[in-house]
Amino acid sequence: MTALDESKTAIDDLAHLARLALVGKERDVHTFVRRLANRYQLQAPQLSKDLAQLLRQAGSKTSVLRGTTVEAIPVDLDSRLQLARPEYPVQLDIEPQWRPEIQNQLRQIVAERLKEEELQNENLSPTRTALLTGPPGVGKTLAARWIAAQLDLPLIVLDLSAVMSSFLGRTGNNVRNLLDYAKGIRCVLLLDEFDAIAKRRNDDAEVGELKRLVTVLLQEIDNWPSSSLLVAATNHEDLLDPAVWRRFEAIIRFDMPTAEDVNRTLRLHLGDQPGATRWQTILTRVLQGMSYADIERAIRCARREAVVQVLPLEETLGRLVKERVEALPKVDRRGMALSLMEAGLSQREASEWTGVSRDTIRKYQ
Ligand SMILES: Nc1ncnc2c1ncn2[C@@H]1O[C@H](COP(=O)(O)OP(=O)(O)OP(=O)(O)O)[C@@H](O)[C@H]1O
Ligand SMILES: [Mg+2]
Structure with a gap:
């Protein structure tokens, strides 16, 4: 040749x-x-x-998918799209920051799976179904991935757009097929955006299909085997059918980060990078009310800006602080002016950033 x-x-x-x-x-x-x-x-x-x-x-x-491969995941008959996305091994790129109550609940779920035999000896089974609720960006999906990673199990994530078939009457079948598949292998099945498939049945506007779907889910959750863990996540718990709600063995509520959580998250993303310590306390205050995901995005953005514009991180973090201070209600800005001065800003700068007059600042000092 x-x-x-x-x-x-x-x-x-x-x-x-x-x-x-x-x-x-x-x-x-x-x-x-x-x-x-x-x-x-x-x-x-x-x-x-x-x-x-x-x-x-x-x-x-x-x-680990026990001989079945990715191709075995059921598909929608019309679109041929797979009804779920598999992930194995699950690798997290960050160490989740759980509040102690949440950490305990998640650890308990993992520990039960690891002590399945001991539980069975006592005629008990590990928690089979868990519902995670809370606002967007606070770690619900992350928690499901964390559990799968701890247990070294594949994570099978329902693909809502593939499941909601354009053919009326097929969505129920799709959900049933996927659940049957997940029951057959050891995995963590994540039903993300669960409210979309488990809506209240008393909504007159809903077509019969959704009602049937909820009935399917009720049976499935009741009969879920202990070999797999079913995790459902929603940020609209009020939309869930109360009958579905009651059936979960564990319900974990995720909340927006507290000041302490924000502080920890900042340390996680900034570590001891030069320029970060100066703003740590102020950032903790001005980023309050944001989700973990939003905080992470804001910090990443400041870090990128520093690299691209060849600026010290201290400066781009300062810009972030300034932006957030400008968005604060007037009443909170006075206290903020003093904190800014503690972080090394001059009185003139503190006045500029907060819009509080220098006279007022002096009075409060
Ligand atoms: N407790 C946490 N500790 C550290 N990082 C977190 C935490 N919660 C969320 N994050 C960050 O935010 C990102 C988004 O979180 P996640 O996808 O779990 O949110 P969610 O609660 O599922 O939101 P949604 O309801 O929008 O699906 C994560 O990938 C992670 O980077
Ligand atoms: Mg999510």
Whole structure:
């Protein structure tokens, strides 16, 4: 084979691999990569070794799904979309900051699963179903992922848009198929945006389909096996059908972060970066009322700005403080002016940032 032939074959292989991967044919990708590993043994021994290694790693990932692969996840008959997204192994890029009550409840769920046998000896089963409620961005999805990571189980996340079929009457079947699938493997099943499928049944405007759906869910939750953990999450607990609500064994309420939580979250995202300590106390105050997700976004934004504009982080964090101070109600700004001066701002700057006159500041000092 000439060098030209060789590179043409390699290009064809690459195109074929991309095609398989992009249409999501995971099993075919595996088969093809195995073939490549064999084919390139002589020509490119290192590549061949690397591919074989990748196959071994990928193999161990799917084995937890107990022989079933990603392809086994049921699909909507109309759109052919998979009804859920699998994640394994679940890797968290941050250490969640749980309030002690929440931490205890989450740890208890994990501990029960790890002591399943001991529980069974006492004729008990681990918590099978949990409902997580609370406003957006406070860690509900993160908690489900955390549990899956602690238990080293796959997380199967319901894909609401795929489940809500355009065909009337199919949504119920979709939910049932997905739940059947999840019951058959050891996993954490996350029904995110649960309110969308478990709405109150007394809403006259709702079509019969939704009512049937809730009935399906009631049966499923009641009969959920202890092999998998069903986690439902919602930020509209008031929309849930009360009958559904009652059926969960554990209900965990997530809240907006308190001052202490904000402080901890800031430390988590800023650590001891130079320039962060100066603003720590003030940021804790001005970021109160924001969710963990919003705080994280604001800090990331300041860090990016510092890198891109080649500025000290202290300065971009200062801008964030200024923005938040400007959004404060007038009554809170006076106290803020004094705090800003404690953080090293001059009286003139503190007056500019808060809109409080220097005379007033002096009076309160
Ligand atoms: N307790 C927490 N500790 C640390 N970070 C958190 C916490 N809660 C949320 N976050 C951050 O916010 C992001 C979004 O959180 P998450 O997706 O869990 O929110 P949610 O409660 O599920 O919100 P939604 O109701 O909008 O789905 C997380 O990826 C994480 O970075
Ligand atoms: Mg969520």
